[in-house]
Amino acid sequence: MRKMKIKQSEFIKSAPTIEYCPRTGYPEFAFAGRSNVGKSSLINYLVNNRKLARTSSSPGRTQMFNYYLINGSFYFVDLPGYGYAKVSQSVRKKWRIEMDRFMSQREQLKGVVQVTDIRHTATELDKEMAAYIKQLNLPWLLVVTKADKLSKSQQKQQAAKIAQDLGLDNSQRLFIISSEKKFGGESLLNELANLM
Ligand SMILES: Nc1nc2c(ncn2[C@@H]2O[C@H](COP(=O)(O)OP(=O)(O)OP(=O)(O)O)[C@@H](O)[C@H]2O)c(=O)[nH]1
Numbered sequence: 001m002r003k004m005k006i007k008q009s010e011f012i013k014s015a016p017t018i019e020y021c022p023r024t025g026y027p028e029f030a031f032a033g034r035s036n037v038g039k040s041s042l043i044n045y046l047v048n049n050r051k052l053a054r055t056s057s058s059p060g061r062t063q064m065f066n067y068y069l070i071n072g073s074f075y076f077v078d079l080p081g082y083g084y085a086k087v088s089q090s091v092r093k094k095w096r097i098e099m100d101r102f103m104s105q106r107e108q109l110k111g112v113v114q115v116t117d118i119r120h121t122a123t124e125l126d127k128e129m130a131a132y133i134k135q136l137n138l139p140w141l142l143v144v145t146k147a148d149k150l151s152k153s154q155q156k157q158q159a160a161k162i163a164q165d166l167g168l169d170n171s172q173r174l175f176i177i178s179s180e181k182k183f184g185g186e187s188l189l190n191e192l193a194n195l196m
């Protein structure tokens with residue numbers, strides 16, 4: 001079991017399509033999930049830098065493939081949230097195409113971290129995303145975040161329910177996390193280290 005310690009992180013670029021994504025060949029991990037679920041906050045927590053990824057209380061802020069270089073050797077990619085009602089139909093359609101190209105064509109992509117809110121049952125879009133990642137045979141890690149909002153026993157129960165609804169059959173790939181209270185991230189980082 002490898003361990004990962006993050007010593008350095010920096011914003012590299014926001015890429016509108018895969019043509020603009022970095023060509024260094026470094027391994028990368030993408031963070032996907034419903035809009036406002038806490039993807040950017042999760043990245044900031046993992047790298048211990050509150051100012052790295054832009055977070056917001058208004059959903060739909062992350063609009064492109066946002067690349068963060070970690071320890072000078074791999075990337076975290078913050079993806080735009082799905083399911084945000086105020087984004088126009090045409091923008092959503094375009095995003096679907098770009099996301100599809102990204103997921104299916106980026107050879108550097110070593111895994112997808114799917115993020116859901118521990119308080120909510122999985123939506124149709126969450127299920128669709130989960131099925132999509134699995135079908136691509138990409139390592140899939142499920143994070144249920146905002147765990148600070150529930151009691152310890154509720155956390156376990158809700159996490160199990162979400163994992164079941166999304167068809168997660170490997171409990172080692174389920175992570176109960178709070179970016180706000182900063183817990184649960186270490187085991188996720190170690191799992192990512194094993195995928196590089
Ligand atoms: N209590 C609590 N709040 C959180 C946690 N993580 C994120 N939030 C809050 O949730 C809101 C959305 O967080 P973001 O990290 O911006 O969410 P996002 O998924 O990146 O959103 P988009 O970029 O719009 O898709 C912010 O108000 C955060 O402060 C958490 O672990 N606990």
Ligand SMILES: [Mg+2]
Nearest residue numbers: 039040054062
């Ligand atoms: Mg974001």
